[in-house]
Amino acid sequence: MKKLSYIFFVLLLLISFNTPASALQNSDISSEAAILIDADTGQVLFEKNSNLKYAPASTTKILTALIVLDKCNLQEKVIVGKKPPYADGSKIYLLEGEELTVEQLLYALLLESANDAAEALAEHVAGSVENFSKMMNEYAKNLGCKNSNFINPHGLYDDNHYTTAYDMALIAKHAMQNEIFRTIVATKNYKIPPTNKQTETRYLNNHNKLLWNGGRYYYKYATGIKTGYTIKAKHTFVGSATKDNINLIAVVLKSPTAVYPDITKLFEFGFNSFKKEKILDKLVPVTYLNLDNGKALIPVVPSKDFYYLIKSSETKLPAQNIILNKNIKSVHKNEIVGKVELLLDGNIVDSIDLLATQDYKMNIINTITKPNIQLAKKNYLKFIYPVMALFLIRGFYRKYKRKKGLS
Incomplete structure (x- = not known):
């Protein structure tokens, strides 16, 4: 019985010491x-x-x-x-x-x-x-x-x-x-x-x-x-x-x-x-920028470190929503290429710019991919067919006039 009373007393002390800090x-x-x-x-x-x-x-x-x-x-x-x-x-x-x-x-x-x-x-x-x-x-x-x-x-x-x-x-x-x-x-x-x-x-x-x-x-x-x-x-x-x-x-x-x-x-x-807790490190990539159909993967880092205070009794951290700019073809080092939103319970805690870590310029030759060649071929045919038709009509017309002249 004394042992149980002692354990209860110790637990009571622990609770009393911990309550003010968290409540x-x-x-x-x-x-x-x-x-x-x-x-x-x-x-x-x-x-x-x-x-x-x-x-x-x-x-x-x-x-x-x-x-x-x-x-x-x-x-x-x-x-x-x-x-x-x-x-x-x-x-x-x-x-x-x-x-x-x-x-x-x-x-x-x-x-x-x-x-x-x-x-x-x-x-x-x-x-x-x-x-x-x-x-x-x-x-x-x-x-x-x-x-x-x-x-x-x-x-x-x-x-x-x-x-x-x-x-x-x-x-x-x-x-x-x-x-x-x-x-x-x-x-x-x-x-x-x-x-x-x-x-x-x-x-x-x-x-x-x-x-x-x-x-x-x-x-x-x-x-x-x-x-x-x-x-x-x-x-x-x-x-x-x-x-x-x-x-x-x-x-x-x-x-x-x-x-x-x-x-x-x-x-x-x-x-x-x-x-x-350190959530983001400005030296550590959070994602990669895929350029030139995968020929270049550019690491992307936050523009600054981000820390967040969490309760000592909890482990819940802000979620990250990464949003990259669209239609990027070439980048310079430290250029802003998007942002990362920090979310907690659906609310935006902060929004931090994302930076490219190196330069990349797309080679103009590489931009003519197979799909682009097919597209160019289609556009070429759209142009040449009407021209050929005009020449054929013109030929038939001249031939018709010559026959009429002979008669």
């Missing part, structure tokens, strides 16, 4: 909306109300920074206009006419969450906050965001300024592909030296507590990105983390309390429940 429930997340994705592929690993609209607060600044990095050089000089110094909320107290670099303002934007820096950058890029907001919406739309609308560059609350956890994850995924952005959001502190208007050095500190070693919410795998808070939006957060070559992005919106427990739960769920 994250919506009720475990206090935020009203949340999502966890693979930062490399966009694969959704967990979601809660991820397509419902919420106010993003200062996580808006991720998109602002993304556009600025796309449009500006880091060392460009920005002259602060009349309006930015009067921006509400968090700020670094810019002064009208003050000169700073784009780089300095980006650090103020993403570390100190400075609203005056957001407006200064918006005016520098687009001439006005209104024009910059239009750029934000166009940019977000091009990234695939379908349920977002931005009317300012900083995220101060407005009924018409909203996004979803899913859309914000898409924006963050794209942002984290930018090396400069990654460097800024991983930086814990930064100094802006005195300027033409400010005699004192400005000291900036990153508000992301996941990065601060020794702090209550420190998370050793964290790599960024941005905090947010307004009274109506509540706490918002977009975070990134890397472990064992797995890169994750987590988003939480409208959290009633500090976001860090939710974010840590999401990251731990991702790292403990999924493993990374």
Whole structure:
């Protein structure tokens, strides 16, 4: 009996240790909306109300920074206009006419969450906050965001300024592909030296507590990105983390309390429940291109490696649907000759171009195959028969005229 009790106790322990990693429930997340994705592929690993609209607060600044990095050089000089110094909320107290670099303002934007820096950058890029907001919406739309609308560059609350956890994850995924952005959001502190208007050095500190070693919410795998808070939006957060070559992005919106427990739960769920599998290798052919009636078989490879996260308890991998371009006669090395679709449960996970691995030019002599010779012969006969008929008719006509003349 004691032996059975001991076995039961061990099994109970094993179950309790394994459950949290594989059974994250919506009720475990206090935020009203949340999502966890693979930062490399966009694969959704967990979601809660991820397509419902919420106010993003200062996580808006991720998109602002993304556009600025796309449009500006880091060392460009920005002259602060009349309006930015009067921006509400968090700020670094810019002064009208003050000169700073784009780089300095980006650090103020993403570390100190400075609203005056957001407006200064918006005016520098687009001439006005209104024009910059239009750029934000166009940019977000091009990234695939379908349920977002931005009317300012900083995220101060407005009924018409909203996004979803899913859309914000898409924006963050794209942002984290930018090396400069990654460097800024991983930086814990930064100094802006005195300027033409400010005699004192400005000291900036990153508000992301996941990065601060020794702090209550420190998370050793964290790599960024941005905090947010307004009274109506509540706490918002977009975070990134890397472990064992797995890169994750987590988003939480409208959290009633500090976001860090939710974010840590999401990251731990991702790292403990999924493993990374290499589905496609850009050096390994997935098929062959049959050219010149089998005289040439050209290996075809994916344009990039493709990895997919699968649950540790599962073995199901995406299926491959290979689609080659039609009527290919000649190819050059690295020419796109088709695509491979990765499918899971009938849904397209990703679509990757396929490339030829070598040059091939079909010999013109080889194009005249037997079927083509027969076709040419038929076409020749179609032409010659009417010509022969004309000559015969002409001959009979002349012969007829001569006989008539003799008579």
